[in-house]
Amino acid sequence: MYIFVGTNTDIMENELAKIHLSVDCTVLGFDGNRLEVLLIRRTGEEGGREFHDMKLPGSLILDNEELDDAARRVLTELTGLKNITLQQFKAFGSMDRTKDPKDVHWLEHAQKAHVHRIVTVAYMALVKIGRAMIREMEGSEALWVPVGAIPPLAFDHNEIIGEALAHLRSSASMDPSILYALLPRKFTVTQLRNLYEIVFGSKLDPANFYKKMIQLPYLVALDEHEKGVAHRAARYFRFDKTIYNKSRL
Amino acid sequence: MYIFVGTNTDIMENELAKIHLSVDCTVLGFDGNRLEVLLIRRTGEEGGREFHDMKLPGSLILDNEELDDAARRVLTELTGLKNITLQQFKAFGSMDRTKDPKDVHWLEHAQKAHVHRIVTVAYMALVKIGRAMIREMEGSEALWVPVGAIPPLAFDHNEIIGEALAHLRSSASMDPSILYALLPRKFTVTQLRNLYEIVFGSKLDPANFYKKMIQLPYLVALDEHEKGVAHRAARYFRFDKTIYNKSRL
DNA sequence: CGTCAATTTGTATCATATACAATATGAATT
C-alpha cells in the first residue's frame, strides 16, 4: 500500500484548466535615435469585415521543446540572427487576455481548435538593427515600430511591451553592459549616451558622461572617426566583451 | 471569405504539447540570524519502498484562475496570511524537470492522470515569521529550513530556490524597502544590517550603516529599546510605508 | 563598581558625482 500525503490544494483532473502555452518575444532595437519594437502584421476578421492590426512575434510551444528554445526559434525564423540577447521576464496568464472577440476568432482559425485559455511566457530580445537582418525580413510581415508610437495590438501585447521596457530598465540598471547589444559594433560616446538617456529617461551631462565612459577598460577606442557631420567628428569605440568579463570576477 | 495571414511558426493542433500548468512558491523568512525557506513534507514511493522528502508549496492552476491568485491561494491556505509580498519571477518548463521517476510516479498519483509535461510559474514570497503563522502551520506538513541546509528536493525545486534567492538580491538592490517585509514590525538597526549582510553576502561597517539608515525619513525611531541583552540595549525602529511612498514620487 | 560587548556618535579621508568653463575640430559658409 502506498501513502501519498498531499497538501489541501490537491485538485482533481477534471477541474483543471485546458491550457495552451506560447512564447511571445519583445524584440527591441535602437536606430541611433529611438527604441523600436519588432511587430508582426496580422490580418483577421470581425463582424464579417476584414481588419489589419499587429502583434508580437510568438509561437505555441512545440512538444518536447524547451521554453528558451521556442523563443530562440521564433527569433531565428524572423530575423535570421543567432546569439541574440534573450531574457525571459514574465508569464502572462490572465483570463481576460483573450477578452477581445477578434482575438478569440483569430486564435480559433490560426490554431484550428477551440482555445479556452492561452498562457504566454514573455521574452525580451535585444538586437542590432543591421543590414543582414533588414534583408532577412524583406517580404515578411515584420516591421519596426518606435516604442512611442505603438498602436493597440492583439491580446495583451501592449501590456507585455510595457513590462518588457520596465524589465530592460531594471536589467540595465543592474548591468548596463546589456545595452551594447543594441548598439552597432562601432559607436560614438554620444550614441551610447543617447541610448542611456532613452532607456533611463533622463538627461545626462555630455562632458561627465564622456569622461566616465572612456575610463572603462572594456570600452576600446578605435582610430576611426565619424564623417559627414557638420561639426567635430566623434571617435568610434567598441565594446570588448572579453575584457569586460575579466573586469568583473 | 476570410483571410488569415499567419507566420511560418503556425502549428497544427496535434503537434502541440499536452501541458499542465502550476505555481510554486518560494516563501522566504528571516529568523533574525538566517534566511529560511518554507518547505512541504512529501511522502511517496519508489521501487516498492516508501520515501520521504520535501518540495516547495505549490498547486496546479484552477480553471479560470489568475496566476497571481493561484499563488496567493497556496500561501493563504498554508500560512493564513493575507497581504503577502509576492513576486512572480520565472517560468520553469524544461523537459527534464520531471526526469526523476520518483517525481513522475508521485505526480501520477497526486494528479490521478498521466502528466506528460508540467510547466510551473515560480513566485517569491517574503513573510514575517510570526506567532500567528507558526500556530496556523501547526499539524501541517510545512516546516522552515535554513537556505544553507536545503536537502535535494522534488523536481527542480532546488534550482527554483536558487533563482528565487538571485531574484531577491536583484530585487532588493533595486529597491531595498522590500526587505522590511522580512523583519518584524519593530526591529533594531543591527537586525536590519544582519539582513542586508545575508542578502547581499557582504560585511557592512556597523557605524556607517547606522548613520546611513537613521537619516532615512521613513525609518521611524521608537521610544522602546531591547531588553535582556548583555550590552547596551539597541533602540527599536519601524518602517513607515506611507512616508516611504511619499519620499519617492 | 568595574567589566564586557555591543550601540551610537564623531571626525577625517578618500572616491565619485556634478556643474560648468574652456578648448578642439571637421564641415559649411562667407
Place this chain on the structure above:
DNA sequence: AATTCATATTGTATATGATACAAATTGACG
C-alpha cells in the same frame, strides 16, 4: 582662406557620499 557653427573633448573646482576608524555611551552581569 578666414569665419562661423555645432558638437566633441579636456580641464577644473565644488559638492556629495562612501569608507575607515577612534571615541563615547549604556544596559546587564559578576
